Amino acid sequence: MADVSALDGAGVPLGGNAWGVFGQDGAVEALRRAIASGNLAHAYLVTGPDGVGKGTLAHRLAQTLISPSAEDPTVPDLTTRVARQIEADEMPDIERIALGGVCDESNHDHAADNSTRIRICQVRRLERVASLAPFASPRRIFIVDTADQLQTEAAHALLKTLEEPPGQVLILLLATDPDALLPTIRSRCQEIPLRPAPYSDLLAVLEDDPEVADPVTVARLAHGRYGLAMRMKQDPTFAVLRESATTEARRLARASRNERFDFAERFGGAWYRERESVLQTIDLWREWWRDVLVAAADAAADLSPEAKAEATRCTPADALRALRAVQTAREHLLANTHAQLALEVMMLDLPVLTGDVPAGRGERETVTAG
Incomplete structure (x- = not known):
């Protein structure tokens, strides 16, 4: 996954919210309320710059829906085998569609052909799999990473699924540049904008991390994005x-x-x-x-x-x-x-x-x- 969650060494969330998505308390609480009330949308568009937490938020939502805590169904139990599978993109009912990803065409190798767009054949696979009953959980979840890089034909194909979504399907679109999406796609999703955290908040967390050698420089270069800060740390x-x-x-x-x-x-x-x-x-x-x-x-x-x-x-x-x-x-x-x-x-x-x-x-x- 592209983003890095804000958890300490014991797996305890940082950043003031129950999902450990640093700096995104508002988005996390909005989704928790939707889960608690049973009003979860069929499709969400999560927007924001690279490293701000889009991938982490999508994975935490999936983990909460499929592996909820026994004490609070709006919080994921990250200790379960299923939660770990979701984190590693290995859970069969959760599929990630991204640049270079798989499709149903045996002669296509998008990873090797340096694809710069999500192809229509990848979206057709989404359509096919979405029509199937979930394998081991209550619903199928599709995470379309870099949805702003959809081919025009792929975008129109995805629109058809968004217009008539199967009842057991949740689609999460992640986009750095939402203006690159078809307006009709945006109108059929509930948008969740993620914004960089304040510089001082990120700096404070990095200063508490003994593995960050130069927290001031990392905080400056990360532009308020915890995921980028962790990449620079690694x-x-x-x-x-x-x-x-x-x-x-x-x-x-x-x-x-x-x-x-x-x-x-x-x-x-x-x-x-x-x-x-x-x-x-x-x-x-x-x-x-x-x-x-x-x-x-x-x-x-x-x-x-x-x-x-x-x-x-x-x-x-x-x-x-x-x-x-x-x-x-x-x-x-x-x-x-x-x-x-x-x-x-x-x-x-x-x-x-x-x-x-x-x-x-x-x-x-x-x-x-x-």
Whole structure:
């Protein structure tokens, strides 16, 4: 699963809620109320940035429905074999549909063909399995991870299932960019937005974790997302890559026109060799400018000191312009626009800021060196 739950070494939930989804108390309590009242929707759309807890929330909901605590049916019993199977995506009545996942076509290998979209054949498998009675539990649960990456044909096929869902089926869509979904899909789901936790809250938890060597840096780079913080804890190189990408975003905002175009040429060439790495960098730029925008619009926002400092050097309009430029470049790249051209347009649209940028702890040479 993509996100990491907030449990201590004894399996006790952290973060103020009974499911251990850090920073998402409101979402957890809303779902617990729906379970208690018997008013659970047939489909939910869980939205929010990568690492914020979407996958953890979906798994906790599934665990609660299939392996509830004897004392409180709105809380999962995580000690059972079934709960552990769900955590590991090994429970037969719970199926995860994601990029590179399985379908019913014997000659398809989506993991090997580097699929960048969820294919219609994968959704057709969902339709087929959804029509079957549950194997070992009261219902079937489908977790559509990265639902915003559905092929157009796959999205329309999924819509048919959402319009006429079997009674024993629950569908959970997880999306970073809900605007990429068909409006008709969104209208048939109950939306649960997850938002990053305040910087100070995440920092406090990381400071209490003896395995986090540099909690201040991890909290800053995680942008309020516990799942990302845990990835950096487990793989320190991930933190270095994130810091390097943030440093690049800040440097580009201070670079000359020629420097920007030189970067666009190298980065555009990297797109054809290291597509996923380039997308990851662009997504990190998007996160950075989103934080700067919030800090520029609200001086009291609980964000990292670096984002607040950058916000003093630009207006909210500047930060919004940068965010839109990065997002547009991402969309153009995925639409197979010429990579260098898409990036040059982004460079022209970025604002020009002043002030020095501190040197990052690592550079993404494989991406930026061309």
